[in-house]
Amino acid sequence: MKFLATLLTLAASASAIDLYLHTDNNCGGSNALCCNGINPNTCCGTTANGSPYQSVAVRGIQQGWNIQCRGYDNGQCNRLQTISGNNGGNFICNRSNGFRYSGVGYNFIGRKRAIDSTLKPECSKKRLDNFCLPE
Numbered sequence: 001m002k003f004l005a006t007l008l009t010l011a012a013s014a015s016a017i018d019l020y021l022h023t024d025n026n027c028g029g030s031n032a033l034c035c036n037g038i039n040p041n042t043c044c045g046t047t048a049n050g051s052p053y054q055s056v057a058v059r060g061i062q063q064g065w066n067i068q069c070r071g072y073d074n075g076q077c078n079r080l081q082t083i084s085g086n087n088g089g090n091f092i093c094n095r096s097n098g099f100r101y102s103g104v105g106y107n108f109i110g111r112k113r114a115i116d117s118t119l120k121p122e123c124s125k126k127r128l129d130n131f132c133l134p135e
C-alpha cells in the first residue's frame, strides 16, 4: 500500500503542467486565466467574447518532456492559431501579435520530432475556467 501511495503521488506530480492565458503580450501581466495540473489534450479556455488574452504559456514542464503548446481563438479551443515547442525547456510562451486567445492546450510529441502543424486540435475534453493559484 505504501508503494501504491508513492506511485500515485509520483503520477500526480508528474502531470502538474499548468496552462496560462495572459493579458499582456509577453506571458506576464495580471489577471491571467489558468488551469493548474491539467492533462494533455484538454482545453483550458473561456467562451467569453472579446477575451483579453494576448499570450499563452505552459509552465511546469518536466525535464526530458517534449511537448507542444497550442493556442486558439474564436472561443475555447475552436480555432488553432499557434503551435510552439518547448525545445527542452520548462516553459513555453507564445504571443498573438494581434488576435486574442480564447484557449490553450498541450500534447506530447515524440523526441526529436519536428512540430507537426497537421496534427488535429487536441481539445476533445473541455475544462471549466479557473483562476491562478498563487505561485
Ligand SMILES: *[C@@H]1O[C@H](CO)[C@@H](O)[C@H](O)[C@H]1NC(C)=O
Pocket: 081, 082, 083, 084, 085, 093, 094, 095
Ligand atoms: C508561436 O506560434 C507560431 C505559429 O504557430 C510559431 O510559428 C512560432 O514558432 C511560435 N513561437 C514560439 C516562441 O514558439
